[in-house]
Amino acid sequence: MNIRKIKHEYKKGFSLEVENLEIPSNKIIGLVGENGAGKTTLMSILSGFMKANKVYEVETEKKDFTIGFIPSEIKIYDFLTVEEFVKLFVDFSSTEMSVDEIISLLEMEEKRKTSIDELSQGMQKKLTLIPIMTKKYDLIILDEPFNSIDVKYIYKLKQLLQNIKQRATILISSHILDTLVDLCDDFIVLDAGRVKDTFENTKTITDMEERIFEGSN
Numbered sequence: 560m561n562i563r564k565i566k567h568e569y570k571k572g573f574s575l576e577v578e579n580l581e582i583p584s585n586k587i588i589g590l591v592g593e594n595g596a597g598k599t600t601l602m603s604i605l606s607g608f609m610k611a612n613k614v615y616e617v618e619t620e621k622k623d624f625t626i627g628f629i630p631s632e633i634k635i636y637d638f639l640t641v642e643e644f645v646k647l648f649v650d651f652s653s654t655e656m657s658v659d660e661i662i663s664l665l666e667m668e669e670k671r672k673t674s675i676d677e678l679s680q681g682m683q684k685k686l687t688l689i690p691i692m693t694k695k696y697d698l699i700i701l702d703e704p705f706n707s708i709d710v711k712y713i714y715k716l717k718q719l720l721q722n723i724k725q726r727a728t729i730l731i732s733s734h735i736l737d738t739l740v741d742l743c744d745d746f747i748v749l750d751a752g753r754v755k756d757t758f759e760n761t762k763t764i765t766d767m768e769e770r771i772f773e774g775s776n
């Protein structure tokens with residue numbers, strides 16, 4: 560995917576302006592930047608969740624390019640049980656996986672009859688990730704996927720994303736830098752709505768910290 564130009568202005572003054580940014584295929588790319596840098600705005604626009612109100616010029620490798628977006632917070636139908644929620648997903652999506660397979664992949668067999676509003680935050684977060692585990696996309700966009708999930712599941716999610724990378728590009732925003740350094744191939748640094756830097760991951764946390772935060776206050 561090539562972002563020729565995206566420009567969006569919010570009424571209260573913040574503007575996002577990204578130009579000539581290549582999102583390479585079959586890579587995991589970390590989108591980093593301070594609070595309010597514009598990560599969610601960029602991800603929402605790229606996924607079609609929000610429309611850029613000034614300029615939107617994006618090129619994709621093919622016409623039927625598919626994008627899966629998991630926002631950082633999704634309100635799910637919390638009056639359903641885990642099993643009912645997964646069944647609803649299976650019935651209304653094109654996945655070939657069964658309800659049992661998905662519940663087993665989530666390691667939530669013991670909670671299948673539990674109402675979602677009685678699950679922990681992390682368990683609810685896991686449910687929001689079902690689409691990327693079960694469907695094929697060309698680009699997967701994940702906004703803060705590691706928030707509130709436990710270390711074991713972070714480990715599993717990292718493995719899953721490494722597998723998915725063989726057939727998709729993955730753009731992840733997170734403030735958990737060591738997880739990103741472990742996982743990503745490349746980084747994009749956003750600062751005040753502009754791309755400050757793009758670089759390859761050297762897999763050394765201090766290196767990456769210096770590169771990302773250098774020049775910041």
Ligand SMILES: Nc1ncnc2c1ncn2[C@@H]1O[C@H](COP(=O)(O)OP(=O)(O)OP(=O)(O)O)[C@@H](O)[C@H]1O
Binds near residue numbers: 571573596
């Ligand atoms: N709906 C909105 N209306 C007006 N301004 C907004 C709106 N949504 C976001 N903003 C502003 O746009 C800027 C970028 O916000 P955005 O959520 O994209 O940043 P972010 O990098 O994802 O931040 P964080 O790391 O805190 O999640 C912020 O200044 C925010 O206040």
